[in-house]
Amino acid sequence: MKYISxxxxxxxxxxxxxxxxxxxxxxxxYHLMEFCGGHTHAIFxxxxxxxxxxxxxxVHGPGCPVCVLPVRRLxxxxxxxxxxxxxxxxxxxxxxxxxTKRRSLIRAKADGADIRMVYSTMDALKIAxxxxxxxxxxxxxxxxxxxxxTAVAIRQAQAEGLGNFSxxxxxxxxxxxxxxxxQSPEVRELDAVKIDGFLGPxxxxxxxxxxxxxxxxxxxxxxxxxxxxxxxDVMQSVLMLIQxxxxxxxxxxxxxxxxxxxxxxxxxxxxxxxxxxLRTDFEWRGLGAVPYSALKIREKYAAxxxxxxxxxxxxxxxxxxxxxxxxxLRGAKKPTDCKLFGTVCTPDNPMGSCMVSSEGACAAYWSxxxxxxxxx
Amino acid sequence: MKGAVDMTHGGGGRASAxxxxxxxxxxxxxxxxxxxxxxxxxxxPAGRLVTTVDAHVISxxxxxxxxxxxxxxxxxxxxxxxxxxxxxxxxxxFILEEGLPLADxxxxxxxMAAAAREAGAKIVAGDTKVVERxxxxxxxxxxxxxxxxxAGVDISxxxxxxxxxxxxxxxxGDHGVAVMSSRENLEFESEIxxxxxxxxxxxxxxxxxxPNVAVxxxxxxxxxxTALNEIAAAAGVGFVLDEAAIPVKLGVRGAxxxxxxxxxxxxxxxxxxxxxxxxxxxAALEAMRSHPCGAEAAIIGEAVREDAGMVRMRTEFGxxxxxxxxxxxxxxxxx
Numbered sequence: 001m002k003y004i005s006x007x008x009x010x011x012x013x014x015x016x017x018x019x020x021x022x023x024x025x026x027x028x029x030y031h032l033m034e035f036c037g038g039h040t041h042a043i044f045x046x047x048x049x050x051x052x053x054x055x056x057x058x059v060h061g062p063g064c065p066v067c068v069l070p071v072r073r074l075x076x077x078x079x080x081x082x083x084x085x086x087x088x089x090x091x092x093x094x095x096x097x098x099x100t101k102r103r104s105l106i107r108a109k110a111d112g113a114d115i116r117m118v119y120s121t122m123d124a125l126k127i128a129x130x131x132x133x134x135x136x137x138x139x140x141x142x143x144x145x146x147x148x149x150t151a152v153a154i155r156q157a158q159a160e161g162l163g164n165f166s167x168x169x170x171x172x173x174x175x176x177x178x179x180x181x182x183q184s185p186e187v188r189e190l191d192a193v194k195i196d197g198f199l200g201p202x203x204x205x206x207x208x209x210x211x212x213x214x215x216x217x218x219x220x221x222x223x224x225x226x227x228x229x230x231x232x233d234v235m236q237s238v239l240m241l242i243q244x245x246x247x248x249x250x251x252x253x254x255x256x257x258x259x260x261x262x263x264x265x266x267x268x269x270x271x272x273x274x275x276x277x278l279r280t281d282f283e284w285r286g287l288g289a290v291p292y293s294a295l296k297i298r299e300k301y302a303a304x305x306x307x308x309x310x311x312x313x314x315x316x317x318x319x320x321x322x323x324x325x326x327x328x329l330r331g332a333k334k335p336t337d338c339k340l341f342g343t344v345c346t347p348d349n350p351m352g353s354c355m356v357s358s359e360g361a362c363a364a365y366w367s368x369x370x371x372x373x374x375x376x
Numbered sequence: 377m378k379g380a381v382d383m384t385h386g387g388g389g390r391a392s393a394x395x396x397x398x399x400x401x402x403x404x405x406x407x408x409x410x411x412x413x414x415x416x417x418x419x420x421p422a423g424r425l426v427t428t429v430d431a432h433v434i435s436x437x438x439x440x441x442x443x444x445x446x447x448x449x450x451x452x453x454x455x456x457x458x459x460x461x462x463x464x465x466x467x468x469x470f471i472l473e474e475g476l477p478l479a480d481x482x483x484x485x486x487x488m489a490a491a492a493r494e495a496g497a498k499i500v501a502g503d504t505k506v507v508e509r510x511x512x513x514x515x516x517x518x519x520x521x522x523x524x525x526x527a528g529v530d531i532s533x534x535x536x537x538x539x540x541x542x543x544x545x546x547x548x549g550d551h552g553v554a555v556m557s558s559r560e561n562l563e564f565e566s567e568i569x570x571x572x573x574x575x576x577x578x579x580x581x582x583x584x585x586x587p588n589v590a591v592x593x594x595x596x597x598x599x600x601x602t603a604l605n606e607i608a609a610a611a612g613v614g615f616v617l618d619e620a621a622i623p624v625k626l627g628v629r630g631a632x633x634x635x636x637x638x639x640x641x642x643x644x645x646x647x648x649x650x651x652x653x654x655x656x657x658x659a660a661l662e663a664m665r666s667h668p669c670g671a672e673a674a675i676i677g678e679a680v681r682e683d684a685g686m687v688r689m690r691t692e693f694g695x696x697x698x699x700x701x702x703x704x705x706x707x708x709x710x711x
Contacts, residue, residue, distance in 0.1 A: 013694050045697060046695055047695010049695070363703075
C-alpha cells in the first residue's frame with residue numbers, strides 16, 4: 001500500500017537490523033524507553049524485538065491514554081452517566097477499563113446508562129444536536145494528539161449555542177510525564193529503572209513539535225528521538241538513539257521528518273491555547289500527581305465544562321488489588337512481573353487498564369508475545 | 377411495493393396472510409411452501425443428513441455486495457458446506473420491526489430467493505413475527521438448512537494434526553470492511569464489496585480432490601484469527617502462519633489502517649479455510665482455485681506440535697507474534 005508497506009519492508013528491516021547490530025557496543029546494554037503505547041504495539045505486532053541484538057532492550061512507558069487515567073476520573077465518568085443521566089460519549093478503548101469494584105463504562109451501559117461509543121468529537125456534537133432535551137458529555141481523554149479535536153468541539157459548540165453539550169476534560173501532556181519519570185526516585189536514586197534514551201511519540205510531536213523535549217534532554221542528559229510508528233521508523237530511531245548514546249550526546253533528533261517540524265502545528269496549538277489551560281497538577285495512574293501535566297477548560301468556555309456543570313461526588317476510588325499497572329506504567333515492572341498477568345487478568349477479563357487497550361503493555365505482551373514466556 | 381410493516385402483519389389475521397401470499401410466496405414459492413402448512417414433508421435422500429441453524433442480525437440491512445437476505449442463505453449453506461454437505465432445504469424465521477418499509481422487505485426476500493436458487497436449495501417453511509418499533513433492527517432472519525453429505529466424509533476441527541497445511545480461499549476482511557463502510561456513523565468511500573457467497577461447490581471440489589481433508593471452516597465473525605484459534609484449541613495443535621502469504625485487498629488494508637483494525641479479525645462471508653495433509657495441499661489448492669470464489673487461494677501456514685492451542689505468525693517484517701483470540705468485539709452486528 002502506498003506510503004504504508006514501504007515502511008514495513010522486510011529487506012530494509014534486515015539491513016537496518018544489521019546496522020543496529022553493528023552500532024550496538026557489545027560491552028554495554030541499551031535501555032530505550034518507548035514512551036508511547038503506539039510504539040509498544042508496533043514493536044510487538046511486527047516482532048521488532050526479534051530483530052534487535054540481545055543488549056538492546058525496550059522499556060515500556062506510560063503513553064497509553066486509557067492506561068494513565070486514574071480510577072477516580074473513570075469513576076467520575078460512570079457517575080456522570082448513571083447519576084446525572086447524561087448521554088456520555090466516549091472513545092471505544094475507554095469502555096472496558098475497570099474502575100472501582102471493576103465497574104466499567106460497558107457494565108454501566110449494560111445496566112441502562114446511556115453511553116455511546118464515538119469515533120470523533122464531531123460524532124458527539126451530532127448526538128448533542130440530535131438530542132436537544134438531553135445533556136451530552138464528551139469524555140475527553142488522551143495526549144496532545146487528541147486534544148485539538150476537543151478544542152474544536154468546544155468552539156463549535158459555542159458557535160452553535162449547543163447548550164446541552166459539555167466536555168469532561170482529561171487531556172494530559174507528554175513532556176511533563178517524561179520529565180516526571182526522569183525525576184522519580186526509581187530512576188534517579190534507586191537505579192531500579194534504567195533509561196538511556198527515549199523514543200518520542202511522533203503523533204504528539206506533529207502537534208507540539210520536537211522543541212518541548214529540548215529542555216529535559218539537556219537537563220537530564222538523555223537523548224530523545226521523535227519516532228514514527230511504522231516498524232522501520234522504530235528501528236531507524238533505535239539506531240539514531242544508539243549512535244547518540246555511543247557518542248555521549250543527548251540531543252532531540254527527529255526521525256519522523258515527513259510530518260514533524262521543530263515548532264509543531266501552530267494552528268492546532270492556538271486552538272488548544274484558546275480553549276484549554278494548564279492544571280497545576282493532575283493525578284496519573286502509576287505516576288501519581290504530576291505538576292502541570294494536564295489541561296482544563298478555560299473560564300471563557302466554562303459553560304461547556306462538565307466538571308462545572310455537574311456536581312461530581314468524587315467518591316472513594318480504589319485500584320484493583322494486586323494489579324501492577326502503576327509500576328508497569330513507570331517502567332519499573334514488566335507485565336510478566338504481575339501476579340494477575342495471564343491468570344485472572346487477560347484481554348477478555350481485564351483487571352487493569354494496561355490489559356484493556358491495544359496500546360497497553362500488558363495487552364501487547366499477552367496478545368502478541370506470550371509464546372516467548374512459555375519458551376523461556 | 378408501498379407501505380411499511382405494522383403490528384397487524386404479525387397478528388396472524390388477514391394482513392399476515394396477505395403479506396405471506398403477496399411477498400414471501402411471490403419470491404420463495406414452491407410446491408412445498410405453497411401448501412401453506414406449518415410444516416413441510418421432505419423426502420430423505422441417501423447419505424447422511426446434515427443440519428444447521430444460523431441467525432442474522434446485520435446492520436445496515438443493505439451493504440455493498442449484499443444484503444441480509446442473501447447473507448441468511450449463504451450463512452446457513454456455508455455451515456453445511458463446511459461439513460462437506462450439499463444444501464437441499466431451508467426454513468426461515470423472520471422477526472420484523474414495525475415500520476420496516478415493505479419495499480425493503482421485498483428486496484430482501486427477493487435476494488434470498490435468488491441466493492437459494494443459486495445454491496440449489498428450496499425454502500420449504502417459514503415463520504414471521506412482528507415486534508414493536510425500537511425492539512428490532514429492521515429485520516432479523518434465522519435460517520435452518522438441511523443437506524446431505526456423501527458417505528465417508530468426516531470433517532471436524534479435532535482432525536487437524538501437526539504437519540498439515542492451512543489453506544485460505546482468498547482475500548480476507550472484504551465483508552467486514554464493506555459493512556463498516558456503509559455504517560451510518562462511519563461512512564467512508566471504498567470500492568470493497570462483501571464476499572458473501574455460497575461455498576458448497578468449492579467444498580465439494582476440495583472433497584473430490586482430497587477426500588481425507590481434515591478441517592473446513594468459514595472464517596466469519598472474528599475472522600481467520602478466531603477460526604484458527606478455535607481449531608487449535610479443539611485439535612490441540614499450534615499454527616504458524618506466514619503473513620506475506622495471506623491475501624488482503626489494498627482497500628481492506630487501507631480501511632483497517634484507518635480504523636485501527638487487524639484484517640485477520642475482520643469477518644468474511646464467502647471465504648474458507650482448509651486444513652489437509654501436506655502432501656495433498658497442492659491438490660486442495662488447485663480445487664479451490666478452480667472455483668470463481670477461490671481464484672486467489674493460497675497456502676498460508678501449517679499446523680505444528682509446539683505451542684499447542686496457540687496461533688503464531690511470521691510477520692512480513694521478519695518477526696514472530698501471537699495471533700490471539702479476539703478480545704471483546706471489533707464492531708457489533710456485522711453478520
